[in-house]
Amino acid sequence: MADKAYTGRIVVDPVTRIEGHLKIDVSVKNGVVDNAWSSTQLFRGLEIIVKGRPPEDVHNYVQRACGVCTTTHSLTSIRAVENAMGFKAPPAAELVRHLILATLIVHDHLVHFYHLHSLDFCDVANALKADPVAAAKLASQVSGREVAPGDLFVVHGRLKKFVEAGQLGWLDNAYFLGGHPAYRLSPEENLVLAANYIEALRVQMKIAKAMAIFAGKNPHSQTMRVGGVTCYEALRPERLAEFRALYEECRAFINHNYLGDLTILGRRYPEVAAYGRTTNYMDFSDFHDPETGKDPFFRGGVLWGHAIGKAEDLDPAQIQEHLSRGWYKPGPPAHPYDGVTDPDYTGYDPDGHYSWSKAPRYKGEAVETGALARRLIAYSRGEKETITRMDAWLAACKLKQENLFSTMGRTAARMVESVILMNRVQGWLNDLEDRAKAGPVELYREWKMPDEAKGVGFCAVTRGALSHWIRIEKGKTANYQMVVPSTWNLGPRCDKGKPSAVEQSLMGNPVLDPDRPVELLRTVHSFDPCIACSVHVVHAGGKRSFRIL
Amino acid sequence: MNALAQLVARRAEAEERGVSRRDFLKFCGMVAVAMGLEASMGAQIARALEGKKKPSVIYMHGAECTGCTEALLRLVDPYFDVLIMEVVSLDYCETVMAAAGHAAHAALQKAMKNPGGYFCVIEGAIPTRDGGVYGQVGGQTMLSLFTEVAGKAKGVIAMGSCASYGGIQAAAPNPSKAIGVGAALKPLGIAPINLPGCPPNPVNFVGTVVHLLTKGLPELDTSGRPKLFYGKTVHDMCERRPHFDKGEFALTFSSQQARDGWCLHKLGCRGPWTYNNCPTALFNQTTWPVRSGAPCIGCSEPGFWDQLAPFNRDVREKGDDA
Numbered sequence: 066m067a068d069k070a071y072t073g074r075i076v077v078d079p080v081t082r083i084e085g086h087l088k089i090d091v092s093v094k095n096g097v098v099d100n101a102w103s104s105t106q107l108f109r110g111l112e113i114i115v116k117g118r119p120p121e122d123v124h125n126y127v128q129r130a131c132g133v134c135t136t137t138h139s140l141t142s143i144r145a146v147e148n149a150m151g152f153k154a155p156p157a158a159e160l161v162r163h164l165i166l167a168t169l170i171v172h173d174h175l176v177h178f179y180h181l182h183s184l185d186f187c188d189v190a191n192a193l194k195a196d197p198v199a200a201a202k203l204a205s206q207v208s209g210r211e212v213a214p215g216d217l218f219v220v221h222g223r224l225k226k227f228v229e230a231g232q233l234g235w236l237d238n239a240y241f242l243g244g245h246p247a248y249r250l251s252p253e254e255n256l257v258l259a260a261n262y263i264e265a266l267r268v269q270m271k272i273a274k275a276m277a278i279f280a281g282k283n284p285h286s287q288t289m290r291v292g293g294v295t296c297y298e299a300l301r302p303e304r305l306a307e308f309r310a311l312y313e314e315c316r317a318f319i320n321h322n323y324l325g326d327l328t329i330l331g332r333r334y335p336e337v338a339a340y341g342r343t344t345n346y347m348d349f350s351d352f353h354d355p356e357t358g359k360d361p362f363f364r365g366g367v368l369w370g371h372a373i374g375k376a377e378d379l380d381p382a383q384i385q386e387h388l389s390r391g392w393y394k395p396g397p398p399a400h401p402y403d404g405v406t407d408p409d410y411t412g413y414d415p416d417g418h419y420s421w422s423k424a425p426r427y428k429g430e431a432v433e434t435g436a437l438a439r440r441l442i443a444y445s446r447g448e449k450e451t452i453t454r455m456d457a458w459l460a461a462c463k464l465k466q467e468n469l470f471s472t473m474g475r476t477a478a479r480m481v482e483s484v485i486l487m488n489r490v491q492g493w494l495n496d497l498e499d500r501a502k503a504g505p506v507e508l509y510r511e512w513k514m515p516d517e518a519k520g521v522g523f524c525a526v527t528r529g530a531l532s533h534w535i536r537i538e539k540g541k542t543a544n545y546q547m548v549v550p551s552t553w554n555l556g557p558r559c560d561k562g563k564p565s566a567v568e569q570s571l572m573g574n575p576v577l578d579p580d581r582p583v584e585l586l587r588t589v590h591s592f593d594p595c596i597a598c599s600v601h602v603v604h605a606g607g608k609r610s611f612r613i614l
Numbered sequence: 615m616n617a618l619a620q621l622v623a624r625r626a627e628a629e630e631r632g633v634s635r636r637d638f639l640k641f642c643g644m645v646a647v648a649m650g651l652e653a654s655m656g657a658q659i660a661r662a663l664e665g666k667k668k669p670s671v672i673y674m675h676g677a678e679c680t681g682c683t684e685a686l687l688r689l690v691d692p693y694f695d696v697l698i699m700e701v702v703s704l705d706y707c708e709t710v711m712a713a714a715g716h717a718a719h720a721a722l723q724k725a726m727k728n729p730g731g732y733f734c735v736i737e738g739a740i741p742t743r744d745g746g747v748y749g750q751v752g753g754q755t756m757l758s759l760f761t762e763v764a765g766k767a768k769g770v771i772a773m774g775s776c777a778s779y780g781g782i783q784a785a786a787p788n789p790s791k792a793i794g795v796g797a798a799l800k801p802l803g804i805a806p807i808n809l810p811g812c813p814p815n816p817v818n819f820v821g822t823v824v825h826l827l828t829k830g831l832p833e834l835d836t837s838g839r840p841k842l843f844y845g846k847t848v849h850d851m852c853e854r855r856p857h858f859d860k861g862e863f864a865l866t867f868s869s870q871q872a873r874d875g876w877c878l879h880k881l882g883c884r885g886p887w888t889y890n891n892c893p894t895a896l897f898n899q900t901t902w903p904v905r906s907g908a909p910c911i912g913c914s915e916p917g918f919w920d921q922l923a924p925f926n927r928d929v930r931e932k933g934d935d936a
Contacts, residue, residue, distance in 0.1 A: 076715070077714055077715035077716075078715055078752045078753065079708055079714065079715070079718060079719075079751055079752055080714050080715070081708045081709070081710075081711050081712075081713065081714045081718050082708075082709065082710065082711070082712075082714070083708075083709075084679075084680045084709070085675075085680070088752070088753075089715075110783065110789030110790055111782065111783070113787065113789045114782070114783070114785045114786065114787070114788075114789065114919075118923070118924065119924045119926060119927075121926045122923060122924045122925050122926050125911060125925055126782060126785065126919065129679050129681070129781075129782040129812065130679060131679045131680070131681075132678070132679035132680045132681020132682065132683070132684050132685075132813065133679070133680050133681070133684055135679075135681060135684070176687065180687070180710055181709075181710075184712045189712075223699065227699050227700075230668075232667065232668050232670075232703040232705075234668070234698055234699075234702075234703040234704045234705055235698055235704045235705075235707060235710050235711045235712060236711075236712045237705060237711075237712075237713060237721045237724070238712070238713035238717040238718065238720055238721045238724075239712030239713050239717070240712070240713070240714070240717065241712070263695045266687065266693060266694050266695045267693055267695075269687065269688075270687070270688050270689070270690060270693070270694075270898075273688050273898055274688075274898040274899060274900050276898075277897055277898035277900055277901055278900055278901060279906075280906070281897070281901060281902065281903040281905070281906035281907075281908045282897035282898060282901070282902060282903060282906075283688070283897070283898055284681040284684045284685055284813055285681055285812060285813060287903040287906070287908035287911070288903070288906045288907060288908045290867065290908075290926075291926075292867060292868075293867070293868075294907075295867055295872070295906060295907030295908045296906040296907050296908075297872065297873045297875075297907055298875065298901070298905060298906055298907060299901075299906065307900070408748075408789065410744060410747050410748070505873065507868070508867075508868075509866075509867040509868045509872070510868060511866060511868055580716075581717070582715075586714055
């Protein structure tokens, strides 16, 4: 039942459809969240495990930080070691790495939207009431490509058979079953989303396959190494053609279906474009020119407040990790080169230590990182494609620029980024193909590991700013720190008690039905939590009723 | 519904029946081949699977990276949507399930009371240091929760190297004292089917599930792996094996020999020590690491993160002799 006046505490544990385990615990006052804490619940200690190992081997280990963003940790580790050696990989190897990273980001955005997030908006059961012919008309209109009614009949029939069989499987106990006031798509809109949910399962498989042509496998690529890449086999004309065909198919789905579905959501859920706000935005640069190492396609920076047009450059020396609210031995805020990972579990205490996560801060402030941060920074820097596509989406949904700073804005930014990135992939692929046609391509260069060095790898990955920091002593890994996007977004408060991005974003969220708080899921999911660990978001709040869901 | 719509509907339904049936038979045939049976066994498998209530599967996540789940999403025979809509009932899986919080927990409780029982799949290792506080789900340690769920299951599958043997977090010095499912469940007398790999090939998962449903427990090796999929070494099935036999080795990754696809043995390939079907099953239906020029790191072997490392070394530097 909708309960707009609900006051009390809500715990959602586990939050599902994320990477890892997550718990949300918030305080709600008159149907609106007024405070929240975020706390990771799993410690694996990869930074400790890689100590003493050969630096060139570390990327294999840290890649296993995450099987969703998988290859990004491997690439970032390789960049850190190559940076420490003062080494530059051959341009063709950098092109291959671009193609691997780009397909990974787009794959990730797609799976996130359809399979981790869309059930927050799409009532699959309600889709059974749809008229597939009307749904096809709608799908054709929003996607800009002809959708055959027969296709939607097939999906409709399959869903009907599935539901009538009585085993709801992964849809059992969904918040939308039996109707939910915060789910507002029409039956036809629900059918379009549900059909694309299924179709996206097949499309993501194809993007992953395209990526594997260069990566050797997906998840967890194996061809990227310190020194370059090993996939000479992928440069054969038939392999490049295989990649191109898969890529074109996926690109069409993104340009039409993904874009169309975000238009449906933006139109139907204007309130989701009004909550979920954070304050500051930051991301790194990536996709540098493979020859010069300059002119990144993703240009990083920082945006303070919501001052569109005033993005500033990033100074990595200003990154520090705070420990005082995490389960670690106490210490002052430290730059990642000097960071210490010394676990000390003391039990859950929201006023004290409450997370396995450290709290990274930029110039002492919490920042949001990820696709929305990147697009806002690009928008601020006047990058045309971002401005055109963001504005087009806003106009199609009758939303304003300020609506970008929201849960829906975060979700739409991923779609816009996917479109832009897929457009750019073509250029990198053509470049690589031209090189392969011209003769033997250099994909790997020999290197020598220094005895003493330090290095950093930056990467603008799916979920935001990822950096790995390595100190090499006696040719071995002496210290290793990973500062990951979900730590920026979902970490705990800092030494000064300032909340993290997700903690900020939950405040002000409405909760229509405290038994089924889908609005909280929408906001937490909009960050695409990928933490290989769980997060508590816990409220401090006084003597209110306590409800565990 | 207007007349045109009805016409389209009838045609679509007919197509749907045809397509599903074809897909399903193709899938069963594929599974038969993956299980080392004649493709004609596919029809028999299809008969065994059809018409029954879909078997319930509870999929738990421990100390892991979700790479194994991601690998499952890449399934083609059958597609993941066919797997969860037409083959099994995926009653609990935090990565994809719609329900959250209490509703998710209720789904778990309901599935555990399923009169037909359930299969339990566990991805990830289980932290045990300090009573397991290094990994908790819903305020319960993974150790306690998984013991409860697995203890009542008809069968337990350890999905991936972490669940099988502890995996990455169990690498030295194993800060959270993570262990595999088999080690954790030993006091209960439960031995899981181990499907190691980082990630495992999803084909091996589907093949194991179908084997369980149609023929019962597959034969396992001493490391708990189905011999159907892990019976031979990567080295024995490697497409670069002829180069090995002729003593044709790539000595650097920048060499002409590396370009020409020569044996990676001296660049650290762990294929001779590694039991898995990567060369025949392929990843993503298109390649596998050695085909793409990358040495095998032995990711389906117990303790490979320590025992087969460092990976970027010629095996001779480890003092081994192939």
